[in-house]
Amino acid sequence: MSRNINTIIVFLCGFLSHAQLITYDSSLSKTAKNEFVFSSPYYKISLIQNDLKKDCFVYGMNAMHVTNNSKSTSWSNFSFEGKVKVRVSILYKKIKFAQVLPRKATINVTIIDNHTIEFEISKPGQYSIEFEQGTFIEHPLLLFANPLEVTIPNKLDKNVIYFEPGYHEIGDKFIIPSNTTVYIAGGAYVKGQFFAENAENITIKGRGILSGEDYNPRTHNHMITIRDSKEIKIEGITIIHASRYMISLSGSNHHLDNVKMMGWWFSTDGVSSGENSLIENCFFKVNDDAIKLYNSNTIVKKCVIWQLENGAPFMISWNGSRDFGNVKVQDVDVIRVEHHWDNENLAVFCAVHGSKAHISNFEIEDIRIDNSNWRMFHIVTRPNRWANWNPSKGCISDFTFKNIDYYGQQKIPSLLMGHDINHPVFNFTFENLKINGQKVLNAKEFLIIDESTTSSIVIQ
Incomplete structure (x- = not known):
């Protein structure tokens, strides 16, 4: 037998x-x-x-x-x-x-x-x-x-949580232990939210759906919350109807690959990941910040973003309280940006930096932006309601934007501005930036610069 x-x-x-x-x-x-x-x-x-x-x-x-x-x-x-x-x-x-x-x-x-x-x-x-x-x-x-899926885990393995095709309801705080693989098979529909804390070596993968559907955005968790953990991998699944973030990770050494995310609420962010994280081949159709670039040694590549009316495709800071940098974003398509009212967080690349961190060393290259009729950049230091303002510290420096292709019309000019001499924005290079196929040769064509608080802005 x-x-x-x-x-x-x-x-x-x-x-x-x-x-x-x-x-x-x-x-x-x-x-x-x-x-x-x-x-x-x-x-x-x-x-x-x-x-x-x-x-x-x-x-x-x-x-x-x-x-x-x-x-x-x-x-x-x-x-x-x-x-x-x-x-x-x-x-x-x-x-x-x-x-x-x-x-x-x-x-x-x-x-x-x-x-x-x-x-x-x-x-x-x-x-x-x-x-x-x-x-x-x-x-x-x-x-x-x-x-095609490379490996499908054995459902009989004690370290595997296996959701077969069909409907599953797991509640709003399904706890995943360390050294566990959660597999959501194609055709599986899982209603609920995953959670882990102080864990390591967790994988969530498959071709199925994780749904937040009727959760209230004011009272429920993120769809996947994993705190102070390391070696987290999320691959292949589709997340819909998130009440808040799609994925919120802290800790380090995380990998997100081919995750598809679609949500509607103003509080529906895409991904916030820990240090030394790789985010690749993912899709975002969300109504708050798609990718939060808040942690050092983050790499984002080969993603597709459809930004709804709220939030930014790339949010750099609201309230960074510790220095961070060495962030690389490359080969990303922003296929649509639905911004249509004037709010400080509405730009493709955005920072409203209101805390004491020095944010530096960002390399952003090979970005294609379609169907966007608002603004590309809104990078400022400024007190805001999400931050703890420090009167003497907090600045943004050493950013390179290379091979940026923008297809649209900026109805609001882009802005680079420090709050004052203690909170400057400086050392920004824009190399081969094109608007509707035409290379930009002068910053004034697309950008307002506050020269009293902003310096060393280079257009190449």
Whole structure:
């Protein structure tokens, strides 16, 4: 009997190792409150590879905050390698325009008829399939094309918490012990929030969904809270309807890879991670700061950001009380920025630094910014309600912005400004910054500089 089971396992492992296209069944019929997530009435997606056609379930969810510009968001999730043809049908109107972002992907779209488009992808990524032009889109459609999973943990392992396809409700403080792998399988829908403290070697991975849906943003935790811990890895999952942060980590040596995040509330930040952290291949569609660059030795690369009306794609500081720096951000696509009112935290790159830290040595390069009609930079030192102001300390210096491509129109000029001579902003270099394809040669073309508190600003 055991020999037969082993034979079956070997066969299945061999089959999976050669599989090139994997879709996931939805478990929405089993959810307790499926008005929060449902089968999208707006889109249908089919995937075609080697003459094999598979329908890919399209999730939908409605906007939850009164100021949200979009009425809904739809998305689909699968894993693959090789090349895949994607066929998208729009169910609620005729096609007059179609494109796929991010720009870097250079995807050519073919319009088949009034309701259908096709395009091909050959690498994993997060894609926005768009039938409308402009900063605001009424019914967005997102495609999450994951790489094939390399290792799937054994559900019988005592150090594995395994969520199989289907609905699971875990509560708002599910505690994960050290040396544990939490696996959320494709097709699994987990309602709840994870928590750990003073832990190490925790992995949360899979292709399933973690949802905060009906949690109140004023009374509940972050979706994943891990405090004062080290060696945390989060990979592959999709997080939706966060009441507050998607992921809040402190400690050090963390790795976030291919995490997809979508939320609606003003308090829905994306990621705050500890020191020596790597954030890569992640997707953010959030309504507060997408990535908080608050810790030394942080690396962010190959991410895609859709910023809603509140918060900044890159927030550098509100209240840093200890010196930090050596931060690198590279090869990121900001595909949409929905800012449309004047608030101090509304810029692509933002700092409203109100505490005593010296923030320094940031390298930010190869950034593409589309559909943004507000401002690129708002970097200032200033007392604010989130900070403990120090009258003699607190400054920002030694930043390099290289190969920044901005496609849009700044309705509010960018700003660099220190609060006074004790809180300066200095040593900023902008190299090969382009606005709508034109290289900027003079700071005054895009930037206001307070020369009494701001110095050594170089345009190259």
